[in-house]
Amino acid sequence: MATARADDDATIDLGVLDELVGYHLRRASGVIAGDFHRVMAGTGMRQVLFGVLSIIAANPGINQGAVGRGLAIRRANMVGLVNELVDSGLVRREAAADDRRAFALTLTASGEVMFETGLERIRAHERNLMSDMTAAERATLFRLLDKIEAKDVTRG
């Protein structure tokens, strides 16, 4: 049996960190990311990839620069993500009709299946993570997170 100490198994005092919203957002985000990864194990889906699928599903024919603007991902980093999705047969990349620099992205049939079945799992995982909240609290959380997102200086 270990000797009891101030920093033992019990909760560790975070100091002022506990008063910082940046810490709690980072931590809560990490908890969700960990559970997302657990729930999606075996599918190859990651949070970012699902985000790309969602934007393509909502905007068929969109180019990857615009997807990146929607997700705050830089052009250079979008290349590998889209390549992954194309290589795994979830996304179709065709020459854009109106702009010969760009590619039009759409979901393949298998991309749509991945998106829909993934969404079901994600919705269950989110219901579980927010099971201690009322519908009003969930709405409030979204509203307050939006206020912080709106502070993004990198956004136009």
Add this chain to the structure above:
Amino acid sequence: MATARADDDATIDLGVLDELVGYHLRRASGVIAGDFHRVMAGTGMRQVLFGVLSIIAANPGINQGAVGRGLAIRRANMVGLVNELVDSGLVRREAAADDRRAFALTLTASGEVMFETGLERIRAHERNLMSDMTAAERATLFRLLDKIEAKDVTRG
């Protein structure tokens, strides 16, 4: 002038992603991290390092395993972080009196200065990010984030 398109400069439709708390937490967390980085430029402080300083400040003599448990950082990854802080003269690492396997961590004088001056900048940056919220809304945000953090399966 560019041709107006659905995916143009205006807000891009995120699809169902916009209904997922995981996305909004990730995004809000990213906005705060970006602003933190901007505000702390030149100091060498990063979010994780400041977290370590805060826990050591609140628990002088704590060992690095316990710091890691507080921040959900694995032992293996704590090594480099503590090395960075020791090498830059912010943290003192001494043999623990009661356990010859462990090290007792404390802030150096310069570590305390970094912690206090950093905290001032961070508090200003957080006030700015939450300037659109009432005190009640800020308290609510913390309370709701705590509910999600409590869902962490990796916690004892």
Add this chain to the structure above:
DNA sequence: TATTGTTATACTCTATAACTATA
């Protein structure tokens, strides 16, 4: 000139496995 996509590159964060010294 600005934008789309690309390559190359680097840093950070996170994760696992295996090892040592000590409890």
Add this chain to the structure above:
DNA sequence: TATAGTTATAGAGTATAACAATA
């Protein structure tokens, strides 16, 4: 046997700079 710290390593996210092709 369990824990504290370490090393090695790999995957992922994110950042910048520079380039070709096209608008």
